[in-house]
Amino acid sequence: xxxxxxxxxxxxxxxxxxxxxxxxxxxxxxxxxxxxxxxxxxxxxxxxxxxxxxxxxxxxxxxxxxxxxxxxxxxxxxxxxxxxxxxxxxxxxxxxxxxxxxxxxxxxxxxxxxxxxxxxxxxxxxxxxxxxxxxxxxxxxxxxxxxxxxxxxxxxxxxxxxxxxxxxxxxxxxxxxxxxxxxxxxxxxxxxxxxxxxxxxxxxxxxxxxxxxxxxxxxxxxxxxxxxxxxxxxxxxxxxxxxxxxxxxxxxxxxxxxxxxxxxxxxxxxxx
Amino acid sequence: xxxxxxxxxxxxxxxxxxxxxxxxxxxxxxxxxxxxxxxxxxxxxxxxxxxxxxxxxxxxxxxxxxxxxxxxxxxxxxxxxxxxxxxxxxxxxxxxxxxxxxxxxxxxxxxxxxxxxxxxxxxxxxxxxxxxxxxxxxxxxxxxxxxxxxxxxxxxxxxxxxxxxxxxxxxxxxxxxxxxxxxxxxxxxxxxxxxxxxxxxxxxxxxxxxxxxxxxxxxxxxxxxxxxxxxxxxxxxxxxxxxxxxxxxxxxxxxxxxxxxxxxxxxxxxxxxxxxxxxxxxxxxxxxxxxxxxxxxxxxxxxxxxxxxxxxxxxxxxxxxxxxxxxxxxxxxxxxxxxxxxxxxxxxxxxxxxxxxxxxxxxxxxxxxxxxxxxxxxxxxxxxxxxxxxxxxxxxxxxxxxxxxxxxxxxxxxxxxxxxxxxxxxxxxxxxxxxxxxxxxxxxxxxxxxx
Numbered sequence: 001x002x003x004x005x006x007x008x009x010x011x012x013x014x015x016x017x018x019x020x021x022x023x024x025x026x027x028x029x030x031x032x033x034x035x036x037x038x039x040x041x042x043x044x045x046x047x048x049x050x051x052x053x054x055x056x057x058x059x060x061x062x063x064x065x066x067x068x069x070x071x072x073x074x075x076x077x078x079x080x081x082x083x084x085x086x087x088x089x090x091x092x093x094x095x096x097x098x099x100x101x102x103x104x105x106x107x108x109x110x111x112x113x114x115x116x117x118x119x120x121x122x123x124x125x126x127x128x129x130x131x132x133x134x135x136x137x138x139x140x141x142x143x144x145x146x147x148x149x150x151x152x153x154x155x156x157x158x159x160x161x162x163x164x165x166x167x168x169x170x171x172x173x174x175x176x177x178x179x180x181x182x183x184x185x186x187x188x189x190x191x192x193x194x195x196x197x198x199x200x201x202x203x204x205x206x207x208x209x210x211x212x213x214x215x216x217x218x219x220x221x222x223x224x225x226x227x228x229x230x231x232x233x234x235x236x237x238x239x240x241x242x243x244x245x246x247x248x249x250x251x252x253x254x255x256x257x258x259x260x261x262x263x264x265x266x267x268x269x270x271x272x
Numbered sequence: 273x274x275x276x277x278x279x280x281x282x283x284x285x286x287x288x289x290x291x292x293x294x295x296x297x298x299x300x301x302x303x304x305x306x307x308x309x310x311x312x313x314x315x316x317x318x319x320x321x322x323x324x325x326x327x328x329x330x331x332x333x334x335x336x337x338x339x340x341x342x343x344x345x346x347x348x349x350x351x352x353x354x355x356x357x358x359x360x361x362x363x364x365x366x367x368x369x370x371x372x373x374x375x376x377x378x379x380x381x382x383x384x385x386x387x388x389x390x391x392x393x394x395x396x397x398x399x400x401x402x403x404x405x406x407x408x409x410x411x412x413x414x415x416x417x418x419x420x421x422x423x424x425x426x427x428x429x430x431x432x433x434x435x436x437x438x439x440x441x442x443x444x445x446x447x448x449x450x451x452x453x454x455x456x457x458x459x460x461x462x463x464x465x466x467x468x469x470x471x472x473x474x475x476x477x478x479x480x481x482x483x484x485x486x487x488x489x490x491x492x493x494x495x496x497x498x499x500x501x502x503x504x505x506x507x508x509x510x511x512x513x514x515x516x517x518x519x520x521x522x523x524x525x526x527x528x529x530x531x532x533x534x535x536x537x538x539x540x541x542x543x544x545x546x547x548x549x550x551x552x553x554x555x556x557x558x559x560x561x562x563x564x565x566x567x568x569x570x571x572x573x574x575x576x577x578x579x580x581x582x583x584x585x586x587x588x589x590x591x592x593x594x595x596x597x598x599x600x601x602x603x604x605x606x607x608x609x610x611x612x613x614x615x616x617x618x619x620x621x622x623x624x625x626x627x628x629x630x631x632x633x634x635x636x637x638x639x640x641x642x643x644x645x646x647x648x649x650x651x652x653x654x655x656x657x658x659x660x661x662x663x664x665x666x667x668x669x670x671x672x673x674x675x676x677x678x679x680x681x682x683x684x685x686x687x688x689x690x691x692x693x694x695x696x697x698x699x700x701x702x703x704x705x706x707x708x709x710x711x712x713x714x715x716x717x718x719x720x721x722x723x
Contacts, residue, residue, distance in 0.1 A: 088706060119484040122491050122512035122525075184703065188671035196664045205513050207454075207524040207652045209660055210445070212332040214301045224294045228287065234431075235283045265301055 003057060004115070006050035007071065011105045013043030014078070018098035025095050028168065033091040040094070044078045051075060058117035063133045064124055066262075067115050070108035073137050073258075074101045080141035080182070088178055092170050096148045128201035135193025136219075140254045142186025143226070146179040147251035150244035153179060157241060176240055179247050180233060187226050190254075194219045214265035218257035225250040280350040289344045296340065300331035333449075345442050352435040359432075363425055368411045368418045369683045378683075378698035380709055382716050386693045390417060393686055393693040393719075400718055404711070406682065421682040427703070430674025437666030440659055448656030457523075459494070460531055460646045467651055470521055472500040477507070479647040481528060492525050494647040510649065520653050527648030532577040532592060533557075537599050538640035539570065539615070544633045552639075560604070567605050574600040575641070579616065587614070597641040601625070603634065617641060678704035680711070695719065 020036030023029075051072065054062040063069040081097050084090065107113070156172040198219065203209040210216060229246040232238040279285060303323065304311075312320030312329060327334030369375055376383065386393050394417050401408060406421035457465050459476035466473045478495040491511055498505045498518050508516045516523040536554055541563060543549040555561050555572040562569050574587075579598035582588040587598070597617040603610045603625070611632035615623040617639070625632040680701040687694040697716065701708035 119486065119488060119490065122489060125491070126513040128513075184675045188668070188675050191671055192668055196668060199660065199664065203657065204515065205524075207515065207522060207526070207650045208654070209448075209657065212300070212305065217297050217301050217332075221294055221297050224290055224297070228290050228294075231283065231290070232287060236287070261301075 003050050003053040006046050006053060007105075007109070010043045010047035010050060011102075011109065013039055013046060014074075014098060014101050014105060017043060018095060018102060021091070021095035021098055025092060030091075033094070036094060037085065037091070040078060040098070041082065044075065044082065047071075047075050047078070054117070060120045060124075061130045061133065063137070064120060064129070065114065065118070067108050067113040069133065069137065069258075070104050070113070072134070073141065074104040074108070076134075076138045076141035077101050077104070077144050080138065080145055080186075083185075084142075084145055084178065084182060088181065090149075090170060090174070090178055092168060093145065093148045093152060093175075093178070096152065097145060100144055100148070123205055126201060126205065128197060128204065132193055132197040132201050135189055135197060137193075139186045139188075139190030139193055140251075140258065142182045142189065143247075143251045143254050146182040146186065146247045149175045149179045149182065150247040153244045154241065157244075172240075176243065179244065183226060183229060183247060183250075187230065190219075190226070191223065195223060215257060215261045218253065218261050222250060222253040222257050225253050277350065280347050281354045283351065286344075286347050286351060289340065289347060293340060293344065296331065296337055299328065300337075303328055303331070305332070306330050341442065345439060348435045348439060352432050356432055359428055363428060366409055366420055368409060368420050370411070370413065370416065370418045370685070372685050372687070372696040375683050375685060375696050375698035378700060380700070380705070380712050381696075381698035382712075383694070383696045384716070384720060385689070386695055386719060388693055389691065390415075390686055390688040390693045393695065394419075397684060397686070397695075397719065400715060401682070404715070406680075415688045417686040419682075419684040419686070421684070422679065424677050424679045427673050427677040427679040430670050430672070430677065433666055433670030433673060435670070437663045437668075437670055440663030440666060442663075444656035444659030444663055446656070447659055448654050451655040453651075453653040455651050456526065457649045457651055458646055459649060460534070460644050464499070467521055469653075470519060472498055472505070472518065474498055474523065474649075476647055476649075479528070479645055481645065492528050492647065494525055494649060496523065496649070520655075522652050522654075524650040524652070525647070526650035529592070529646055529648070530594075530643040531646045532575065532589075532594070532643045535575050535577075535641050535643045537572055537575065537638060538642075539572075539599075539601065540637040540639050541568075541570075542635045542637070544635065555599075555601070568610070569604040570636075571602045571604060572599050573602055573612075577641075577643075579614075594641055594643070597638065599638055599641075601636055603632070675703070678702070678708075680704070680708050682712070682715075 017036045017040035020032050020039060024032035024036060051062045054068065054071075058064075063072045077097060078101060081094060085094065152170075153172055153175040156170075156175055160172050198216070199209040202211065202216075225246065229243060229250060232246065233243055304315075307329065309320070309324065312324060314320075316323060323329055327336065331337055372383070375381060386396075388396065397419065398408060401419075401421045404423070406423045407425075409420045411418050453469065455468065457467075457474070459465060459474075459479070461476055461479055464473050464475040475497045476494055477497055478493075480493050482490040482493065484490045494510045495507060496510055496516055497507045498516070505518075510516045510523055510525050512525050515525075534557065536556060539553050539555055541549075541551040541553065551563050551566070553561050553563060553570060555570055557572050557575055560569045560571045576587055576589045576596075576598045578590040578593055578595040580588055580590045580596070587600075590596075598614050600612070600614050602612040611625040611627040611634060613623065613625040613632075615625075615636050615638045620637050623636060623638075625634060625636060678701055680699065682697065682699045684695065684697045687696070697712075699708060699712050
């Protein structure tokens, strides 16, 4: 079987997992969430195989163009959720996260994204490619989870304000806390991969650790937004709606750094 | 002074500065940076001049942006120091909790009785906590033992280490901004260049471009020799992602090209009356080349890689690519110029050599043109770099401490009550409440077994 078969299989498994999770969401049957989790985990394994095959086939890290890095981001998001679910025993955000994962996988499989493996341009021939991209994207995957739980928080909070009690044990307060935990895991990773490894690699490849290139500036902006989240929360005691809003903006900034900059702003960082 | 200090210790100011920095940075990515006045005029019209005056066109180096960063740095210093001393006090001069009701006000807490004497219970609690790598402090009153157990206290200082790291990075940025030296050195093979300000020279021994089977570039490799005081010191191949480092100067492979000012031209000489006549020669610009066994000397006066006639009908080059190579050749016998004219590699029929007003009976064909490739090496000396790496390490150590090394604190009071011992326990772990709760319950369970 080839890489694209495994990729497709993982895609199908994720869609199936999403179906189970959503059915859990509306029926509240614990069993369905458990099946959803197993299916998602199987999807993750199959996806891992696809990434390994891709690496073997191309002879380089599996994130050198948009197709590859979208696929990797989807993989990292599932990985991040598995960690959060195992740690905090929450199941309800999974369905929504699966929607993001499915969107990423669909975008990766769209005909707009060239899928053939191409040899590495000289600038990307470095082990920093592995370190810089993988750690950054795993950090962003945790931001994606915080994004989901923050939106769920806003919905749950609005409901609770109208006097309706939460249907499950996943109260607004718990969602708020999971957003914070996810950001607390993702922020150091994003700092390490995106900023520190990025600077080291830029210094090695371009001769300057910081060039105020649009991609660099946008990752700094993303970093500032999450720094704002952490300071308003830890020092000023903000919680709830304001925190959720900052977490949502932060993830959108990360998304713009990842996609938008490539298509809208020209710069040095013209790979993916 | 006091008011100023208060201003800077305020977290609101930090938040406001962060928001302004975010907005300013966004603006800087929307306006292209560092372009010409002309371009801004075309792009923004009248507004262009205003943007330039307000330094929006080189925003990240502007006085106001650097000023904002400086304010931010002062704010970080003041806020960090202000919180650091109370934190030290809390860590090293613990006031032990002696009131059970204060412990019961904590979020994580428990109260139960153990069927052991106070002394036995105390030893058991201590053993259990030491096993879990807690550090203990203890005071005893007549019927109470008050314990405080902590681990991972370094986590409290994570944010301070992060802030220190950021300040070091900013300092590195200042050092880079003020003391950096950068220059592009353009080498052809065999050429030696001196590095401005440095007492060594660098020679390019060899430059190769490697290709993948599909024709795209795989790598550029420049073999450089560093020479100091006339003696070759060492040799290294510089590639993208693999620079050469010597005495604080770093040499990067940054560009390449073909040097069409110094081409080699292969010319075939034919005679119209004699179809079997053919002589071949390689010519260089400005060098007279004698034709084998002939008195004729050829001189390539000028070469144009992409020949075109400009508005004034003068020969010019449209690009630096050899799309339409042309050479102006003179033929000499002794001190007499016997012919001259342009010859074209792509259009041999256009070649016309004139001897005075007549056409010469000799034809020249430009068969091949080659240019030596040159390598562009970016040389940089950046005094801020080591500070940046130190700052990055501090930043990451600090973040690791702050988010992955959350401190845990347990407060336990043991009270003697008729041969049994009443245990009141509570704990705080702001950043890892769930994990701490689990550990707390497991500690309590291990004590309760002896009930």
